[in-house]
Amino acid sequence: xxxxxxxxxxDCAEGRAANLPCNHSTISxxxxxxxxxxxxxxxxxxxxxxxxxxxxxxxxxxIITEDRKSSTLILPHATLxxxxxxxxxxxxxxxxxxGSQGNLIFGKGTKLSVKP
Amino acid sequence: DTExxxxxxxxxxxxxxxxxxxxxQHMGHRAMYWYKQKAKxxxxxxxxxxxxxxxxxxxxxxxxxxxxPNSSLLNLHLHALxxxxxxxxxxxxxxxRGVQYFGAGTRLSVL
Numbered sequence: 165x166x167x168x169x170x171x172x173x174x175d176c177a178e179g180r181a182a183n184l185p186c187n188h189s190t191i192s193x194x195x196x197x198x199x200x201x202x203x204x205x206x207x208x209x210x211x212x213x214x215x216x217x218x219x220x221x222x223x224x225x226x227i228i229t230e231d232r233k234s235s236t237l238i239l240p241h242a243t244l245x246x247x248x249x250x251x252x253x254x255x256x257x258x259x260x261x262x263g264s265q266g267n268l269i270f271g272k273g274t275k276l277s278v279k280p
Numbered sequence: 281d282t283e284x285x286x287x288x289x290x291x292x293x294x295x296x297x298x299x300x301x302x303x304x305q306h307m308g309h310r311a312m313y314w315y316k317q318k319a320k321x322x323x324x325x326x327x328x329x330x331x332x333x334x335x336x337x338x339x340x341x342x343x344x345x346x347x348x349p350n351s352s353l354l355n356l357h358l359h360a361l362x363x364x365x366x367x368x369x370x371x372x373x374x375x376x377r378g379v380q381y382f383g384a385g386t387r388l389s390v391l
Contacts, residue, residue, distance in 0.1 A: 205368070208372075
């Protein structure tokens with residue numbers, strides 16, 4: 165499995181964009197980049213995932229570099245409720261439920277603190 | 281409905297007790313997971329069920345016994361736990377895109 169490297173912590177001002185980087189220089193061609201976050205004492209929450217194209221949903225945008233060795237999660241207008249640990253995970257995905265490729269291996273993540 | 285429901289939310293048990301954690305999802309997912317999370321650490325995978333069969337056991341001690349009675353339900357039976365087993369226990373289910381949906385967890389304290 166490709167390993168990921170994230171900064172341990174980041175601060176962001178409320179209302180500004182939060183840009184969270186992730187390095188995954190050993191990513192394979194069939195591995196996706198997944199982002200989850202975990203707000204204190206809650207279960208992790210899925211945010212977004214992508215293979216090579218940039219992706220956007222109602223929560224965030226995911227920018228993947230052309231060589232796929234790094235990515236950035238963008239929260240366009242951070243709020244205090246976005247304070248959480250953000251995990252970047254690289255995994256193969258499958259169109260069924262078999263095998264171990266869908267399993268998530270969590271790293272230490274980035275602790276994002278959104279400040280007023 | 282993208283909800284995974286875990287009960288109970290909190291559990292306190294003695295080292296000689298037997299208790300069970302329950303997890304339920306109605307999204308039609310056929311892969312379900314148990315994770316353990318200690319304070320200030322990331323979640324660690326314990327068990328994976330695929331099509332109601334145990335497919336992965338990450339060398340978890342036998343005092344933790346998982347069970348998948350049907351495609352919507354996952355249990356974790358606990359017996360003779362140690363104080364170091366105190367943690368947040370998370371359940372998740374996965375869709376075919378590889379996205380996992382997590383419950384809120386059961387916070388377990390072993391006295």
